[in-house]
Amino acid sequence: MQTSYPRQDIKVLLLEGVSASAVENFKRAGYSQVELHAKSLPDAELKARIADAHIVGIRSRTQLSEDVLAHAKRLIAVGCFCIGTNQVDLTAARKLGVPVFNAPYSNTRSVAELVIAEAIMLLRGIPQKNALCHRGGWTKSADGSYETRDKVLGIVGYGHIGTQVGVLAESLGMRVIFHDIETKLSLGNARAVSSLDELLERADVVTLHVPETPATQLMIRREQLAKMRAGAMLINASRGSVVDIDALATALREGHLAGAAVDVFPVEPKGNDDAFVSPLIGMDNVILTPHIGGSTLEAQDNIGIEVASKLIRYSDNGSTLSAVNFPEVTLPEHPNSRRLLHIHRNVPGMLSRVNELFSAGNINIDAQFLQTDSEVGYVVIDVTADAAQATVLKEQLAAIPGTLRSRVLY
Ligand SMILES: NC(=O)C1=CN([C@@H]2O[C@H](COP(=O)(O)OP(=O)(O)OC[C@H]3O[C@@H](n4cnc5c(N)ncnc54)[C@H](O)[C@@H]3O)[C@@H](O)[C@H]2O)C=CC1
Numbered sequence: 001m002q003t004s005y006p007r008q009d010i011k012v013l014l015l016e017g018v019s020a021s022a023v024e025n026f027k028r029a030g031y032s033q034v035e036l037h038a039k040s041l042p043d044a045e046l047k048a049r050i051a052d053a054h055i056v057g058i059r060s061r062t063q064l065s066e067d068v069l070a071h072a073k074r075l076i077a078v079g080c081f082c083i084g085t086n087q088v089d090l091t092a093a094r095k096l097g098v099p100v101f102n103a104p105y106s107n108t109r110s111v112a113e114l115v116i117a118e119a120i121m122l123l124r125g126i127p128q129k130n131a132l133c134h135r136g137g138w139t140k141s142a143d144g145s146y147e148t149r150d151k152v153l154g155i156v157g158y159g160h161i162g163t164q165v166g167v168l169a170e171s172l173g174m175r176v177i178f179h180d181i182e183t184k185l186s187l188g189n190a191r192a193v194s195s196l197d198e199l200l201e202r203a204d205v206v207t208l209h210v211p212e213t214p215a216t217q218l219m220i221r222r223e224q225l226a227k228m229r230a231g232a233m234l235i236n237a238s239r240g241s242v243v244d245i246d247a248l249a250t251a252l253r254e255g256h257l258a259g260a261a262v263d264v265f266p267v268e269p270k271g272n273d274d275a276f277v278s279p280l281i282g283m284d285n286v287i288l289t290p291h292i293g294g295s296t297l298e299a300q301d302n303i304g305i306e307v308a309s310k311l312i313r314y315s316d317n318g319s320t321l322s323a324v325n326f327p328e329v330t331l332p333e334h335p336n337s338r339r340l341l342h343i344h345r346n347v348p349g350m351l352s353r354v355n356e357l358f359s360a361g362n363i364n365i366d367a368q369f370l371q372t373d374s375e376v377g378y379v380v381i382d383v384t385a386d387a388a389q390a391t392v393l394k395e396q397l398a399a400i401p402g403t404l405r406s407r408v409l410y
């Protein structure tokens, strides 16, 4: 279907080495202006580059704050080519009429596999043994080295990743307990515990799989670490903000914890050429990884296809299905109609004002779908009109007070 605004004029800005599968997907769909950067950009450059971008794709590192988004004058949609969307000011984007999409499942298995591998490595004391061998040392000993069988794995955040970690851990013979703020269906023999404290007190290995929210900010501090069993281990592949990293360093240094595996940090380098700084550097019993929990070729390839497809669908036909900050609207394509979009502040009487326009112009509405949330309304309208009429209608829609965006799609 030919779009009113030519696809080749739509600028797609992709940062942080988003997978080539995304670029291919855009190009195949006719979006020829795709700019790909290997890293996240410094704030000033980001503001400059985002100024004329219609679509922006990022991963977990790029911060799309209200201030940055205010520079994006032509932005129609944002894609987070990852799970977390905490790096985007979702409310600010919504108020600008910009839907944000992500890939909620594609890298979950990759994280779960890494966590299981780390649990085994930590229980065997491999990080410190490996480090010593590299320095010419030799510690052939069973001290502090355990099988996973019958050990208790405590999962904090029993969602898409947490549940998969639980299933894999049970296949190794671990006993799985979990804590979540929602009531969750237990898979296998996993058991919910009554509180985070109970989980910390009972688990041999604690693994964190919560999103970054105000409630998970520094969820694991000195007091929580002190509640963990002496000799227990902590794995964090969620967000760096969830753990007080200095308190973790102290608990490890003092020997209360036997080891840790950390993939995410309060401050992470912008790209592979930048230095990594952490109080955990130099601790042999800590596995440090550069936020690669979801970085497998399979996951990145699938994420590239998934998020690019969502962005293309929105740009081509207005579907906001699975947007994380926006009313979800999807309407089948009606090839013989013109499609208009109207995004507005959710105030009383908006739909009747939109519809008055069409009846005043004697324009027939072939199909219409409105969805609202507390702040924003989004309506897709298919009408019988020619291209010139559609352009006039778009301008008239834009003039309705409270309008955030109006577009003609085709
Ligand atoms: N290291 C990496 O490369 C990756 C990290 N992640 C991180 O992992 C997080 C989790 O991913 P998914 O499992 O897919 O998310 P999810 O949304 O499926 O699961 C999160 C679970 O945490 C629970 N939760 C939320 N707040 C909580 C709280 N205060 N206390 C206890 N439970 C709470 C939720 O109810 C939910 O069950 C993502 O938000 C992302 O930040 C995700 C992918 C890759």
Ligand SMILES: O=C(O)C(=O)COP(=O)(O)O
Pocket: 059, 060, 061, 081, 082, 083, 084, 085, 107, 291, 292, 293, 294, 295
């Ligand atoms: O999916 C997520 O939330 C992740 O943390 C993975 O982030 P990344 O795409 O590796 O920057």
